[in-house]
Amino acid sequence: MSDSNLQRTALYQLHIDLGAKMVPFAGYEMPVQYPLGVKKEHLHTREAAGLFDVSHMGQIRLQGENIARELEKILPQDVLGLAEGRQRYGLMLNEQGGIRDDLMFANRGDDFLLVVNAACKNDDAAWLREHLPSSIQVELQNDRALLALQGPKARAVLSKLAPTTAAMRFMDTGFISVAGIDCWLSCSGYTGEDGYEISVASADAEKLAKALLAEPEVEAIGLGARDSLRLEAGLCLYGHDMDQSRSPIEAGLLWAIQKCRRPGGEREGGYIGASVIAQQLQDGVAEKRVLLDVEGRAPVREHSAIVNADGERVGEVCSGGFGPSTGGPLAMAYIACSAMEQQTLFAELRGKKIPVAVRSGSFVPQRYYRG
Amino acid sequence: MSNTPSELKYASSHEWARLEEDGTVTVGITHHAQDSLGDVVFVELPEVGAEYGAGEEAAVVESVKAASDIYAPVSGEVVAVNDALEESPETVNEYPYSDGWFFRLKPSDVSELDNLLSNDDYDAQCEG
Numbered sequence: 001m002s003d004s005n006l007q008r009t010a011l012y013q014l015h016i017d018l019g020a021k022m023v024p025f026a027g028y029e030m031p032v033q034y035p036l037g038v039k040k041e042h043l044h045t046r047e048a049a050g051l052f053d054v055s056h057m058g059q060i061r062l063q064g065e066n067i068a069r070e071l072e073k074i075l076p077q078d079v080l081g082l083a084e085g086r087q088r089y090g091l092m093l094n095e096q097g098g099i100r101d102d103l104m105f106a107n108r109g110d111d112f113l114l115v116v117n118a119a120c121k122n123d124d125a126a127w128l129r130e131h132l133p134s135s136i137q138v139e140l141q142n143d144r145a146l147l148a149l150q151g152p153k154a155r156a157v158l159s160k161l162a163p164t165t166a167a168m169r170f171m172d173t174g175f176i177s178v179a180g181i182d183c184w185l186s187c188s189g190y191t192g193e194d195g196y197e198i199s200v201a202s203a204d205a206e207k208l209a210k211a212l213l214a215e216p217e218v219e220a221i222g223l224g225a226r227d228s229l230r231l232e233a234g235l236c237l238y239g240h241d242m243d244q245s246r247s248p249i250e251a252g253l254l255w256a257i258q259k260c261r262r263p264g265g266e267r268e269g270g271y272i273g274a275s276v277i278a279q280q281l282q283d284g285v286a287e288k289r290v291l292l293d294v295e296g297r298a299p300v301r302e303h304s305a306i307v308n309a310d311g312e313r314v315g316e317v318c319s320g321g322f323g324p325s326t327g328g329p330l331a332m333a334y335i336a337c338s339a340m341e342q343q344t345l346f347a348e349l350r351g352k353k354i355p356v357a358v359r360s361g362s363f364v365p366q367r368y369y370r371g
Numbered sequence: 372m373s374n375t376p377s378e379l380k381y382a383s384s385h386e387w388a389r390l391e392e393d394g395t396v397t398v399g400i401t402h403h404a405q406d407s408l409g410d411v412v413f414v415e416l417p418e419v420g421a422e423y424g425a426g427e428e429a430a431v432v433e434s435v436k437a438a439s440d441i442y443a444p445v446s447g448e449v450v451a452v453n454d455a456l457e458e459s460p461e462t463v464n465e466y467p468y469s470d471g472w473f474f475r476l477k478p479s480d481v482s483e484l485d486n487l488l489s490n491d492d493y494d495a496q497c498e499g
Contacts (some may be wrong), residue, residue, distance in 0.1 A: 037409060037410055038409055038410055038435040038436070039409075039412075039435055041409035042409075202476075224409070224435060224436065228435065296434060297412070297413045297457070297460075298413045298415065299413060299433050300414065301438065302439075321435065322412040322413070322433070322435055324410075324435070329413075329492065350415070351429065
């Protein structure tokens with residue numbers, strides 16, 4: 001076993017001191033859980049506030065002229081319409097309309113900040129350099145850490161250390177001092193809860209994390225609970241629920257392509273992958289990602305087959321697990337659209353057929369603060 | 372100092388076996404096993420009357436992380452299963468050596484217990 005190639009975040013020593021179990025993830029040694037354990041960490045985040053180290057994620061700063069206009073030539077999102085101090089969910093597509101990565105992008109006035117997946121960040125930076133004019137500088141900020149504070153008490157906790165954060169609405173951003181440390185914050189996250197993502201210089205990250213953990217409502221939360229929290233909230237994980245072979249239409253992410261960029265919109269098309277997206281919007285797609293209610297208590301896992309009443313394979317689970325808040329199994333799957341009209345579908349599990357049903361809403365309600 | 376009970380026998384695949392006064396063998400998983408698995412969320416138990424050879428898959432335990440097979444430490448016929456785990460699978464984490472038992476076997480050859488590890492040998496394996 002060689003961990004010598006694994007990178008460490010600025011909070012590595014803090015994780016060790018807190019008793020975390022460290023695992024390799026996207027090229028980093030990351031905490032999968034702390035002594036509290038995945039289930040209690042999950043429930044604590046839903047009830048109070050959880051602190052996550054997500055410093056492995058890429059923070060890409062764009063500086064230059066006309067960034068919004070140039071980004072609209074590659075991304076399918078409404079970038080020109082994003083007001084200063086606001087953030088939006090975005091997608092990078094390949095020429096075939098497949099998803100290269102998903103991201104958050106923020107208009108910070110003087111620059112844009114893109115937060116991308118850890119496993120994709122170097123490729124993303126290269127792709128941006130390739131497709132943006134040289135007048136726009138693309139900087140992957142490896143000297144910055146990223147912390148997420150999530151949960152119904154996150155707002156009250158952070159307001160003690162940074163009073164102006166109390167008024168932030170979902171997807172608001174700002175340069176704000178937290179406990180005397182210069183930070184950039186967005187009101188967003190990956191748990192379905194109210195909360196914040198906090199970008200901070202690596203050198204200040206441990207001080208900030210300790211200040212937040214000193215609040216009695218806050219517990220350190222590992223990647224294990226991060227996964228069950230996001231799955232309950234119905235949020236996609238890149239590399240599992242979407243990848244280069246899946247389009248936003250198939251992935252159920254059409255909502256992330258604003259109407260002004262779709263066919264007939266005022267700034268339609270003109271981004272990488274646009275022709276395939278237009279075609280799919282016209283013709284439909286063969287498979288779509290859906291959430292599944294699973295009968296019983298047994299979790300169905302990624303790659304389990306979905307079959308119809310005749311036993312024919314009609315899909316596959318892309319994310320599966322157990323929801324500590326729902327007290328039952330959770331699953332997302334890609335299923336043939338033609339099979340979704342049938343009444344009965346099953347997940348195959350150790351030779352048994354477990355009844356499943358497509359559900360419309362997330363497993364737990366999203367509780368973002370919209371003011 | 373280890374808390375692995377000395378009156379039990381252990382399989383290297385992390386099951387424990389206890390010879391009861393009536394000659395049956397109760398099977399569960401060790402403290403080390405439940406700790407590695409993390410929070411148990413589901414246990415698939417065998418059917419009463421099913422027969423297994425030593426080392427055969429007899430049950431499945433699902434944690435928040437993954438599914439793991441549970442093997443019969445000795446061969447025999449299942450005479451009882453711990454139905455309470457269906458409603459309270461977390462008992463496996465809380466009381467691995469008592470209320471968190473999985474199933475009870477009528478052993479076909481009780482001397483197979485001698486092939487299993489003592490608590491000291493099992494602890495040594497876990498540390499190694």
